[in-house]
Amino acid sequence: MTGTADVSTYDVVVIGGGPVGENAAEYAIKGSSRTAAIVEHELVGGECSYWACMPSKGLLGPGAALAAASGLPGARERLTQPTPDVDAVLGWRDTITHQRDDSSQVEWASGARIDVIRGHGRIVGEREVEVSHRRIVAREAVVVATGSTASVPPIPGLREARPWTSRDATNMLDVPGRMVVLGGGVVACEAATWLLDLGVRDLTMVIRGDRLLPKAEPFVGEQVAAGLVRRGVDIRFGAQISAVERPDVADTGYGRIHGGAARVTVDEGGGSSVLEVDEILVAAGRAPATSDLGLDVLGVTDSGPLRVDDHMTVPGHRWLYAVGDVNGRVALTHMGKYQGRVAGDVIAARAQGRPLDGARFTASADRDAIPQVVFTRPEMASVGRTEAQAREDGVDVVIAEADIAVAGSYLVSPDYAGHAKLVIDRSRDVLVGATFVGADTAELVHSATVAVVGEVRIDRLWHAVPSYPTVSEVWLRLLEQLH
Numbered sequence: 001m002t003g004t005a006d007v008s009t010y011d012v013v014v015i016g017g018g019p020v021g022e023n024a025a026e027y028a029i030k031g032s033s034r035t036a037a038i039v040e041h042e043l044v045g046g047e048c049s050y051w052a053c054m055p056s057k058g059l060l061g062p063g064a065a066l067a068a069a070s071g072l073p074g075a076r077e078r079l080t081q082p083t084p085d086v087d088a089v090l091g092w093r094d095t096i097t098h099q100r101d102d103s104s105q106v107e108w109a110s111g112a113r114i115d116v117i118r119g120h121g122r123i124v125g126e127r128e129v130e131v132s133h134r135r136i137v138a139r140e141a142v143v144v145a146t147g148s149t150a151s152v153p154p155i156p157g158l159r160e161a162r163p164w165t166s167r168d169a170t171n172m173l174d175v176p177g178r179m180v181v182l183g184g185g186v187v188a189c190e191a192a193t194w195l196l197d198l199g200v201r202d203l204t205m206v207i208r209g210d211r212l213l214p215k216a217e218p219f220v221g222e223q224v225a226a227g228l229v230r231r232g233v234d235i236r237f238g239a240q241i242s243a244v245e246r247p248d249v250a251d252t253g254y255g256r257i258h259g260g261a262a263r264v265t266v267d268e269g270g271g272s273s274v275l276e277v278d279e280i281l282v283a284a285g286r287a288p289a290t291s292d293l294g295l296d297v298l299g300v301t302d303s304g305p306l307r308v309d310d311h312m313t314v315p316g317h318r319w320l321y322a323v324g325d326v327n328g329r330v331a332l333t334h335m336g337k338y339q340g341r342v343a344g345d346v347i348a349a350r351a352q353g354r355p356l357d358g359a360r361f362t363a364s365a366d367r368d369a370i371p372q373v374v375f376t377r378p379e380m381a382s383v384g385r386t387e388a389q390a391r392e393d394g395v396d397v398v399i400a401e402a403d404i405a406v407a408g409s410y411l412v413s414p415d416y417a418g419h420a421k422l423v424i425d426r427s428r429d430v431l432v433g434a435t436f437v438g439a440d441t442a443e444l445v446h447s448a449t450v451a452v453v454g455e456v457r458i459d460r461l462w463h464a465v466p467s468y469p470t471v472s473e474v475w476l477r478l479l480e481q482l483h
């Protein structure tokens, strides 16, 4: 860093210190003498570390472990309680989130020679960022990595009722007895799973469409819904919340019940009914965090995502990059970090006057090779395109599909239930998508990701022999259909 009291200069300034901004800063300067700063107005580590991926998986783990044990003879006989110890789970969650203390992340940044500047970052001109009246100048690049925020639909009375968003659900301190969840996407399905584990006894999900997890293969939503219904969840499809009344609202903080009971009107099938609940969870998607970022000075007045090209550069502004949730390409930590690595490599190459030769400088996997794991019970893991997406893209599709019923799955549990599907492009004889549902499938998906990205021909995949006895033997069942 160089500068006077109120103007500092770095080679690279990153606004937003989530996992994606951290990666972009690290890659932009590593192995060089370039300097970088991360501007963060909350906690270094971002939504993912304190409010999203990490606490949610912490809350889900103990229930998943108990479910695994209860499916296996010899272990299940030793289980005295089928549900987790609530205080211990919440304590484990707090351990994972370091009680929202970001000092270890700041230490990491300092080890990587990245300065952390606390405060709200706003672009005030070309290569210029303002943080609390302090001006930061970037010699090479400004990277926007500000993430996203939870959306709350404009339903009469909903905002006034101070409903929970994912931040409350992941950082819950109180366990509401009766809850309604608005939405049927990933946050809704994962949260429903841990809310039940932690003792919510009366849970209703209000879904405007006709299935859960609508972006995945249809069998995923069916199996996840069946799992939740078995645990007593009332899922209302084709339904909408039309009004909320909560006379006794209280600002009790994240994870606390926000007041007295709420009356929630649900419209479905031409009629309506009223649910009385102790808390409402809104899980209706997220909006890119582009407000109050100064983008209007660049002529960007749209409040949507900050669009970028495949070098993660904002068109027309070669010094400006946007990575992660904020660019609207894909809202997943691992894909945002991938974009952060691409942006960092591009910034480094441009700083050294090197051409952007090579695949490393172009993001492509975040379009057609996106892996995702949804940690429901059963869990689902997928990569690439679904059959419907492939057909929409004009791919000449061949399908291989099978229940997961192999020696490896039987050994996980004699009651194992799972399903797998491959989507193949007939003209190239390569895999373009794969979806697995069932216990222990999360660790299966990377094999499919390698096959999709590597464009491995199906006749070669035949020689990738799965080990016996593992769940991955389902590959053999699927490939037999294509051989």
Ligand SMILES: Cc1cc2nc3c(=O)[nH]c(=O)nc-3n(C[C@H](O)[C@H](O)[C@H](O)COP(=O)(O)OP(=O)(O)OC[C@H]3O[C@@H](n4cnc5c(N)ncnc54)[C@H](O)[C@@H]3O)c2cc1C
Pocket: 015, 016, 017, 018, 019, 020, 021, 039, 040, 041, 042, 043, 044, 045, 046, 047, 048, 049, 051, 052, 053, 054, 056, 057, 119, 120, 121, 122, 145, 146, 147, 148, 166, 170, 187, 289, 292, 293, 323, 324, 325, 326, 330, 331, 332, 333, 334, 335, 336
């Ligand atoms: C409940 C939940 C669970 C999830 N689980 C998973 C999962 O298991 N796996 C997965 O891959 N993805 C998961 N996601 C998605 C994942 O959280 C996001 O994709 C990821 O956090 C995006 O990272 P990011 O760095 O782009 O943004 P963020 O993590 O949101 O970080 C952005 C940072 O920028 C800061 N900031 C914003 N504006 C400014 C400003 N103007 N000035 C200074 N600082 C600013 C914020 O304070 C924040 O620290 C989950 C999301 C939710 C809601």
Ligand SMILES: NC(=O)c1ccc[n+]([C@@H]2O[C@H](COP(=O)([O-])OP(=O)(O)OC[C@H]3O[C@@H](n4cnc5c(N)ncnc54)[C@H](O)[C@@H]3O)[C@@H](O)[C@H]2O)c1
Pocket: 153, 182, 183, 184, 185, 186, 187, 188, 190, 207, 208, 209, 213, 214, 240, 283, 284, 285, 286, 330, 331, 332, 372, 373, 374, 375
């Ligand atoms: N394990 C993981 O990888 C993981 C976990 C959680 C979240 N995430 C990511 O975080 C992002 C946000 O997740 P999410 O579940 O909030 O979003 P989502 O887009 O997956 O689901 C939003 C849901 O809300 C519904 N909805 C939206 N507006 C509505 C309205 N006005 N009325 C009724 N229903 C409405 C949609 O139909 C959909 O079912 C996603 O990109 C997701 O992939 C990932």
